[in-house]
Amino acid sequence: MFQPDQYELIDFGDGEKLERFGPHVVRRQSPSVERYSTDKRRWQCDFQFARQPQPKWSPEQPADDAWSISHGRKRFQLKQSPSGQVGVFPEQADNWDWIDSHRTAIAGMKAINLFAYTGGTTMQLADCGVDVTHVDAAKPVVGWARQNAEASDLAAKNIRWIVDDAVTYLRRESKRKNKYQILVADPPSFGRGPKGAVWKIQRDLPEMFELLRSVTDDLEMLIVSCHTPQVTARDLRQLTVNNFSINQRSGETLGLKLKSAKKKVLDNGECFRWSAH
Numbered sequence: 001m002f003q004p005d006q007y008e009l010i011d012f013g014d015g016e017k018l019e020r021f022g023p024h025v026v027r028r029q030s031p032s033v034e035r036y037s038t039d040k041r042r043w044q045c046d047f048q049f050a051r052q053p054q055p056k057w058s059p060e061q062p063a064d065d066a067w068s069i070s071h072g073r074k075r076f077q078l079k080q081s082p083s084g085q086v087g088v089f090p091e092q093a094d095n096w097d098w099i100d101s102h103r104t105a106i107a108g109m110k111a112i113n114l115f116a117y118t119g120g121t122t123m124q125l126a127d128c129g130v131d132v133t134h135v136d137a138a139k140p141v142v143g144w145a146r147q148n149a150e151a152s153d154l155a156a157k158n159i160r161w162i163v164d165d166a167v168t169y170l171r172r173e174s175k176r177k178n179k180y181q182i183l184v185a186d187p188p189s190f191g192r193g194p195k196g197a198v199w200k201i202q203r204d205l206p207e208m209f210e211l212l213r214s215v216t217d218d219l220e221m222l223i224v225s226c227h228t229p230q231v232t233a234r235d236l237r238q239l240t241v242n243n244f245s246i247n248q249r250s251g252e253t254l255g256l257k258l259k260s261a262k263k264k265v266l267d268n269g270e271c272f273r274w275s276a277h
Contacts, residue, residue: 001097006069007090009260013038017266018045021078021086022069028084032227033266049084068151071096074123075151077144087118087144091256091268092186095223096124098273102221103128105277109220111182112173114166114208115191119145121184121223126157130182135162135169137193165193167204170211181220183212189228201228206239213243220276225256227269236272246274 002008010018010025013036018027027045029052049057057080066079069088074096076088099106099121107129113122114135122134122145136142142163149155162169166185185208191199205226212222222244224236233253241248251274258266 001093002069002071002090006071007088007093009090009258009266011038011040011043011260011262012036012264012266014040016040018043019090021088022067024067024078026086030084032268036264036266038264047080049080051084055082055084071120072100072124073127073152073154074120075148076118076120077147077151087148088120089117089186089268091258092120092225094254094256095225095271095273096120099124099128099221099223102275102277105275106130106182106221109181110179111184111221112170112180112215114170114185115187116145116184117141117186119148121186122159123149123152123154125182125184126154126159127152131158133160133162133180135164135166137163137165137191137197139163139194163194165195165197165199167199167208167211168193168195168197170208170215174211174214178215179218180216181218183216183219183222184224185212186225189226201226202230205231209239209243216244219244219246221274222251223271223273225269225271227256231270233270233272236270240272240274250274 008020012033015034017030017033024046027048029050061080066077068075068077078087110131111125112133116122116134116136122132125132142161187201189201237253254271256269
C-alpha cells in the first residue's frame with residue numbers, strides 16, 4: 001500500500017471524500033460515497049472539486065503546476081483534471097504490491113494493460129522486468145503515463161504506448177497473432193474511444209474476455225478490476241473460468257478498499273486476480 005506520508009484517506013461521506021496526496025489535502029464530490037454519512041464541519045483542504053452546478057476546482061491550479069507522490073519506485077505526477085481526478089487510483093496499490101511479490105517469476109514476460117490510465121500497473125510490471133503494452137483511449141492520459149514513467153526512471157524500460165480503444169486494439173492484436181502471458185484490464189462503466197467507439201461494460205465485457213483469450217497461449221497472470229456495481233468479482237472470476245483453462249476455485253476475488261484515519265472502510269470496486277505461480 002501507499003506509505004502514510006504519500007497518501008491518506010482522511011474521511012468520506014455524504015457524497016464527498018477528503019484525501020491527502022503528499023503535501024496537499026483534496027476534497028472532492030464522489031458518487032461512490034453517497035451512501036455513507038460523516039461530520040464534515042472540521043474538514044479543511046487545499047483544493048476542492050465540485051461537480052455542481054458545473055465541474056470546477058477551487059482554487060484552480062495552472063496545468064503545469066503538478067506535485068507528486070510515490071509508491072515504491074513509481075512516481076506519480078498529480079494535477080487537477082477536468083473530471084475531478086488527480087492522476088492516481090490509490091486502491092490499486094494492493095495489486096501493485098501483489099505484482100511485486102511475483103517479480104522473479106514474471107521477469108521477461110509480455111503483458112498488455114488495457115484502460116491503463118496514468119500507468120501505475122504499467123510501471124510496476126516494467127519495474128519487474130516485464131515488456132508492457134500500455135493501452136488507453138485518451139491521448140493526454142497516455143502522455144501523462146509517459147511522464148510518470150520518465151519521473152520514475154522507467155522510461156527506458158520496454159513499454160509500448162498505445163492510444164486506442166481497448167477492444168479495437170485487441171482485435172488487431174488477435175489478427176496479428178501477437179501473444180501475451182500477462183493480461184491486465186481496469187474497464188470503466190462507460191467510455192468512448194478516440195475514433196468514437198463506445199464502451200459499455202455490461203455489453204462489451206464478454207467480448208473483451210474472448211479477445212484476451214485469443215492473445216494468449218500460455219496465461220501466467222491476470223488482473224481484471226472494475227468499479228461498476230452491476231459487475232462483481234465473482235462475475236470476473238466466472239468470465240475468466242469460461243475463457244481460460246483454470247480451476248473454478250483458483251485465483252482470488254477481492255474488494256478494492258481504502259481505510260480512513262477513522263478506520264472507516266471505503267469500497268472502490270472489485271477485482272479478480274490469478275497467477276500460475
